[in-house]
Amino acid sequence: MDAKKVTAIVTRAVPYGDTDMIITLVSLEEGKLTVTAKGCLKPKAKLRYATEPMNFGEYMLAGRPERLVLADCAQIDSFSPITLDIEKYYASALILEGLQKLSPESQPMLFKHAIEVLKALAYEGKGAEEGVRDFLLYALRDNGYTVDFATCNSCGCVLDGEAVFSEKDGIVCPHCADYQGVGIDSYTRAYLSGEDNIPTTLKNKANMTLSEIVFQVLGLRLGKHYFTEIL
Numbered sequence: 607m608d609a610k611k612v613t614a615i616v617t618r619a620v621p622y623g624d625t626d627m628i629i630t631l632v633s634l635e636e637g638k639l640t641v642t643a644k645g646c647l648k649p650k651a652k653l654r655y656a657t658e659p660m661n662f663g664e665y666m667l668a669g670r671p672e673r674l675v676l677a678d679c680a681q682i683d684s685f686s687p688i689t690l691d692i693e694k695y696y697a698s699a700l701i702l703e704g705l706q707k708l709s710p711e712s713q714p715m716l717f718k719h720a721i722e723v724l725k726a727l728a729y730e731g732k733g734a735e736e737g738v739r740d741f742l743l744y745a746l747r748d749n750g751y752t753v754d755f756a757t758c759n760s761c762g763c764v765l766d767g768e769a770v771f772s773e774k775d776g777i778v779c780p781h782c783a784d785y786q787g788v789g790i791d792s793y794t795r796a797y798l799s800g801e802d803n804i805p806t807t808l809k810n811k812a813n814m815t816l817s818e819i820v821f822q823v824l825g826l827r828l829g830k831h832y833f834t835e836i837l
Contacts, residue, residue: 609666609677610667611667612634612635612639612665613633613634613665614631614662614664614665615662615705616629616658616662617630617632617638617702617703617706618630618706619643619657619659621647622647623647624647625645626642626643626644626645626646626647627646628641628642629641629643630706631665632709634712634717636712638711639667639674641665641676642675643657644675653678655681656676656681658684659699659702660684660698662681662684662685662724663680663683664679666679683724683728685727685728686728688728693734694728694734694737696734697734697737700738700741700831701724701738702720703829703831703832704741707828708745708749708826713748719740719741719748720741723740726740733802738813738829738832739797739798739809739812742817742820743816745820746819746820746823746824749823753776754776755769755790755795755798755799758777759775759776759778760775760778760782761779761782763779765777765795766792767780767795768790768792770784770790771787771790771819772787772788772822788822793812794811794812798816810833813829813833
C-alpha cells in the first residue's frame with residue numbers, strides 16, 4: 607500500500623465497529639483527511655493517543671486516498687493543560703471545528719495560526735475568550751478578509767463608539783451604515799480591536815458577534831456548541 611507522512615492535528619474522533627476509530631485530521635500539507643485507526647478503540651492500543659482530539663503530530667498513513675489507515679504517529683504536542691480548564695476546552699473545540707470546516711484543502715496559514723492559539727491557551731496563559739477571538743480573526747484574515755475595528759471603512763473616521771458591519775461595506779460608523787448590517791456596540795468594537803480589560807460576559811457577547819461576521823463572510827456557522835455552553 608502507498609504510504610505518506612503529514613503534519614496534522616486530530617479535529618474529530620468517532621468509534622467504528624467494536625475496536626476501530628474513524629478520525630478526522632487536518633493536515634498542513636493536504637487539509638482535511640479521514641483516516642481509519644484500526645484497533646485504537648481498545649484501552650491499551652499502542653496508537654490510542656494518536657486518535658485523541660487535539661493530538662498534534664507527524665502521522666504516517668497507508669492505503670489509498672479514499673481509504674487511509676493510520677500506520678504510526680510521532681506526537682509533537684497534545685496541549686493537555688487545556689483539558690484541565692473547561693472553558694479553554696470548549697474554546698479549543700471551537701478552534702478544531704473551525705479549522706476542520708475551513709480546511710477541505712490545505713490552509714497553511716490558518717493551520718499554523720490554530721496551533722499558535724492552542725499553544726497560547728495551553729502554556730502561555732491566554733484566556734478562553736481571547737483564544738476564540740484570535741482564531742476567528744485569523745479565520746477571516748487567512749481567507750483574505752481583513753476587518754479594521756478602529757477606523758470607518760467608508761469615511762475613514764476613528765471609531766470610538768458603536769459601529770456596524772456589512773459584507774459590502776466592512777466596518778463603518780453609524781453615519782455611514784446602510785440600513786442592513788450587524789450592529790457592533792462600543793464594548794464589542796473595543797474588544798475586537800484588542801482591548802482585553804472588559805468583563806467576561808461582554809467578551810463572550812463580542813465573540814458571538816464576531817462569529818456572525820465569520821458566517822456572513824465565509825458562509826460557515828462556527829461554535830454553536832461553544833456559545834451554548836458558555837452562556
